[in-house]
Amino acid sequence: MTFKIGLLGLGTVGSGTAEILLDPSGRHPLLQEIEIERVGVRSLSKPRTIKLPQEVMTTDLEAIVTDPEIDVVVELIGGLEPARSLILKAIAAGKHVVTANKAVIARYGDEIYTAANQAKVYVLLEAAVGGGIPVIEPLKQSLGANRIQRIIGIVNGTTNYILTQMSAAGTDFDRVLAEAQKLGYAEADPTTDVDGLDAADKITILTSLAFGRRLKVEDVHCEGIRQVSTADINYAQRLGFAIKLLAISQCPNKEEPEKLQVRVHPTLVSQDFPLASINGVYNAILIEGEPIGQVMFFGPGAGSGPTASAVVSDIMNIVGILKSSGKTETLDPLLSCSHQDYATVIPIEESVTRFYGRFLTKDIPGVIGHLGTCFGKYNVSLESVVQIGFIGDLAEIVVVTHDVREGNFRQAIEEISNLDAIDSIPSIIRVL
Amino acid sequence: MTFKIGLLGLGTVGSGTAEILLDPSGRHPLLQEIEIERVGVRSLSKPRTIKLPQEVMTTDLEAIVTDPEIDVVVELIGGLEPARSLILKAIAAGKHVVTANKAVIARYGDEIYTAANQAKVYVLLEAAVGGGIPVIEPLKQSLGANRIQRIIGIVNGTTNYILTQMSAAGTDFDRVLAEAQKLGYAEADPTTDVDGLDAADKITILTSLAFGRRLKVEDVHCEGIRQVSTADINYAQRLGFAIKLLAISQCPNKEEPEKLQVRVHPTLVSQDFPLASINGVYNAILIEGEPIGQVMFFGPGAGSGPTASAVVSDIMNIVGILKSSGKTETLDPLLSCSHQDYATVIPIEESVTRFYGRFLTKDIPGVIGHLGTCFGKYNVSLESVVQIGFIGDLAEIVVVTHDVREGNFRQAIEEISNLDAIDSIPSIIRVL
Numbered sequence: 001m002t003f004k005i006g007l008l009g010l011g012t013v014g015s016g017t018a019e020i021l022l023d024p025s026g027r028h029p030l031l032q033e034i035e036i037e038r039v040g041v042r043s044l045s046k047p048r049t050i051k052l053p054q055e056v057m058t059t060d061l062e063a064i065v066t067d068p069e070i071d072v073v074v075e076l077i078g079g080l081e082p083a084r085s086l087i088l089k090a091i092a093a094g095k096h097v098v099t100a101n102k103a104v105i106a107r108y109g110d111e112i113y114t115a116a117n118q119a120k121v122y123v124l125l126e127a128a129v130g131g132g133i134p135v136i137e138p139l140k141q142s143l144g145a146n147r148i149q150r151i152i153g154i155v156n157g158t159t160n161y162i163l164t165q166m167s168a169a170g171t172d173f174d175r176v177l178a179e180a181q182k183l184g185y186a187e188a189d190p191t192t193d194v195d196g197l198d199a200a201d202k203i204t205i206l207t208s209l210a211f212g213r214r215l216k217v218e219d220v221h222c223e224g225i226r227q228v229s230t231a232d233i234n235y236a237q238r239l240g241f242a243i244k245l246l247a248i249s250q251c252p253n254k255e256e257p258e259k260l261q262v263r264v265h266p267t268l269v270s271q272d273f274p275l276a277s278i279n280g281v282y283n284a285i286l287i288e289g290e291p292i293g294q295v296m297f298f299g300p301g302a303g304s305g306p307t308a309s310a311v312v313s314d315i316m317n318i319v320g321i322l323k324s325s326g327k328t329e330t331l332d333p334l335l336s337c338s339h340q341d342y343a344t345v346i347p348i349e350e351s352v353t354r355f356y357g358r359f360l361t362k363d364i365p366g367v368i369g370h371l372g373t374c375f376g377k378y379n380v381s382l383e384s385v386v387q388i389g390f391i392g393d394l395a396e397i398v399v400v401t402h403d404v405r406e407g408n409f410r411q412a413i414e415e416i417s418n419l420d421a422i423d424s425i426p427s428i429i430r431v432l
Numbered sequence: 433m434t435f436k437i438g439l440l441g442l443g444t445v446g447s448g449t450a451e452i453l454l455d456p457s458g459r460h461p462l463l464q465e466i467e468i469e470r471v472g473v474r475s476l477s478k479p480r481t482i483k484l485p486q487e488v489m490t491t492d493l494e495a496i497v498t499d500p501e502i503d504v505v506v507e508l509i510g511g512l513e514p515a516r517s518l519i520l521k522a523i524a525a526g527k528h529v530v531t532a533n534k535a536v537i538a539r540y541g542d543e544i545y546t547a548a549n550q551a552k553v554y555v556l557l558e559a560a561v562g563g564g565i566p567v568i569e570p571l572k573q574s575l576g577a578n579r580i581q582r583i584i585g586i587v588n589g590t591t592n593y594i595l596t597q598m599s600a601a602g603t604d605f606d607r608v609l610a611e612a613q614k615l616g617y618a619e620a621d622p623t624t625d626v627d628g629l630d631a632a633d634k635i636t637i638l639t640s641l642a643f644g645r646r647l648k649v650e651d652v653h654c655e656g657i658r659q660v661s662t663a664d665i666n667y668a669q670r671l672g673f674a675i676k677l678l679a680i681s682q683c684p685n686k687e688e689p690e691k692l693q694v695r696v697h698p699t700l701v702s703q704d705f706p707l708a709s710i711n712g713v714y715n716a717i718l719i720e721g722e723p724i725g726q727v728m729f730f731g732p733g734a735g736s737g738p739t740a741s742a743v744v745s746d747i748m749n750i751v752g753i754l755k756s757s758g759k760t761e762t763l764d765p766l767l768s769c770s771h772q773d774y775a776t777v778i779p780i781e782e783s784v785t786r787f788y789g790r791f792l793t794k795d796i797p798g799v800i801g802h803l804g805t806c807f808g809k810y811n812v813s814l815e816s817v818v819q820i821g822f823i824g825d826l827a828e829i830v831v832v833t834h835d836v837r838e839g840n841f842r843q844a845i846e847e848i849s850n851l852d853a854i855d856s857i858p859s860i861i862r863v864l
Contacts, residue, residue, distance in 0.1 A: 031576070132724040144462065257458060290737070291564075291736070298706065299724065299726060323762060324763055328757050335752070
């Protein structure tokens with residue numbers, strides 16, 4: 001039996017996917033039953049490293065998603081449109097869909113999965129989060145027995161590379177970003193990565209799967225790494241922390257399973273926490289549940305080969321099902337996505353976390369007392385207050401709090417910033 | 433629809449499994465369609481923490497595996513017999529099987545999977561390796577697009593706990609073992625764990641899945657950790673290494689995919705290698721493949737809750753398939769195990785690895801020359817030779833080699849041990 005694939009897009013991931021499909025020897029034997037039927041691209045004349053017969057290539061993507069010969073449509077063009085429309089048309093034509101498109105799933109997942117469930121087709125997306133790392137499939141198929149409590153991920157390789165380089169070489173953000181752009185680890189317009197938007201898309205998808213509820217990506221609190229300075233990285237190290245851009249999702253109260261905290265921000269992570277030693281462009285996702293405890297998935301979060309590995313594994317999963325059971329009236333509930341209730345994302349002011357704050361102050365003996373009093377007034381209890389040194393005639397003081405309600409901490413900071421003894425507050429970073 | 437489970441065994445993992453099945457709220461909704469129909473135990477009168485209706489319990493395990501009401505038989509009694517016979521009878525009766533029994537699968541996997549393929553039933557075993565860590569399922573379902581090159585695992589929590597404690601506290605093996613026994617991390621008879629037999633079973637299973645070939649567990653070269661001393665752990669640390677009991681499986685030559693190196697032994701691991709920082713009873717499995725590169729799965733390698741999480745996930749996977757496609761004539765090739773060719777395990781003398789050796793010698797200036805000459809004669813090239821210090825009037829010298837053929841290294845050691853200047857060779861440990 002041969003199963004036919006329609007590939008939309010032949011960029012980095014598309015080429016990697018085609019390479020695997022065209023060279024099955026030494027891989028799982030099922031690959032030998034999978035064939036590229038059509039490939040849709042924007043331009044037929046663009047020079048390409050991958051060699052495909054001319055009659056396979058087309059610029060008519062709509063024709064692919066409705067082609068009766070095709071079993072699985074693989075969407076690798078990225079972006080919102082025409083990706084969304086093509087996925088919906090493929091579903092309407094009864095095709096199973098594989099996509100690596102986190103943006104479209106994070107925004108239109110509800111529409112896409114509602115359509116897929118009606119049409120009784122699968123929409124798989126392993127490559128959308130963590131590149132090659134198996135995490136979506138394990139979350140759906142291997143962790144369903146658990147009550148998931150928390151997900152903490154380093155899910156953006158670009159920012160993890162930048163923070164790692166800043167930490168290792170003491171180089172400033174702007175210079176490391178420029179280097180990363182030269183090396184191809186960051187885009188010319190780095191906004192999506194460095195401002196945390198890509199991570200927000202990914203934690204939206206993971207949250208929805210882990211907690212069985214839909215949510216809106218706009219509700220995810222999102223801060224990037226532009227404000228992280230090498231000074232903070234150094235002070236964090238001295239205090240036993242690394243700084244990582246974390247995507248975090250948790251259910252703080254199991255009596256209210258619909259209320260979730262979902263956020264992306266730079267975070268101080270204790271050096272003995274599993275995620276602290278994940279460096280460079282690698283990604284890692286830590287999942288906590290009952291009764292499993294902590295499990296972590298680590299690997300390459302991007303790149304042609306790793307991402308294609310995830311795309312092809314999804315294709316193989318669908319083909320494995322088609323081969324064994326053919327078209328059925330009921331989707332496998334572990335592989336489909338049937339939840340419909342929405343989660344309520346808790347406002348960031350209500351979330352509870354620890355904070356690191358760095359203060360430049362004029363008068364040390366008095367100011368520590370003032371800080372303490374002011375924090376105390378808003379129920380912010382302090383774990384440590386350390387005077388790091390002097391910058392000119394200003395003393396540099398670093399504070400780490402215990403768990404506090406974010407709104408209270410912000411109020412305290414507002415009041416502290418108006419104290420006479422305070423020159424400025426160069427940074428506030430959350431602590432895991 | 434309700435799917436009915438027959439549980440064989442109500443020990444640690446059996447109780448954990450029953451607990452999850454009896455308390456589905458907050459977990460995946462599919463669990464609500466799974467019911468414990470019968471539980472087979474050795475003694476009905478034994479006091480148990482888990483409460484099950486009396487009519488569910490039986491001592492007649494054979495009646496469970498042939499009960500026409502039961503869809504999935506879950507074998508959690510462990511050991512070889514009657515586990516093997518019960519699994520085979522369950523398969524013959526058309527039941528799908530879930531097992532956590534690495535020993536029975538490592539030894540009788542060929543017989544069991546041949547029977548399962550004939551009867552068109554699944555035999556899933558996520559809990560057999562890595563406790564709660566999803567690794568079997570990801571290997572089968574998420575990494576099939578790759579040519580797997582190497583698997584390196586810390587797959588035995590007991591020995592990893594012992595080595596971690598020896599390293600952290602500088603306490604000798606015997607004392608740490610006694611403590612581990614007191615804490616329940618080691619059995620009264622610790623042979624299976626500390627001599628590497630449990631790890632050998634697990635790497636046999638992983639190898640078979642990763643490389644698509646059957647193999648005999650007796651062919652796996654297996655050394656335990658009894659010979660590892662705190663002295664070696666200290667010297668390894670000074671040289672930038674941790675000592676871990678690793679289970680390693682690799683295909684050294686892709687032109688000969690049937691020839692595999694499969695071995696379990698204490699190993700010096702560079703401190704910046706991902707597995708070096710896996711401590712305590714945790715397990716981690718690193719998989720290398722093309723095009724994915726390195727992925728690692730980390731988590732609790734044992735314990736009632738984590739192992740039960742894996743068992744229940746397997747049950748859910750089978751139920752998901754039954755619900756969507758019912759009984760079919762073709763098994764999903766990703767979930768079944770259809771390979772039949774055997775791998776040839778390369779004799780340990782032919783394997784190529786680095787070595788660490790510690791020598792007690794009488795005469796330092798001369799002896800380093802003698803060591804060098806002798807190693808050179810057998811093509812063993814040295815990376816470093818360090819005189820650590822003195823024990824009485826004997827000098828202690830530590831040698832690390834480059835990659836060498838093990839047979840050559842052994843010949844060199846044989847000759848060196850006969851040198852006049854050599855007092856003794858307290859330890860030889862492989863280096864990753």
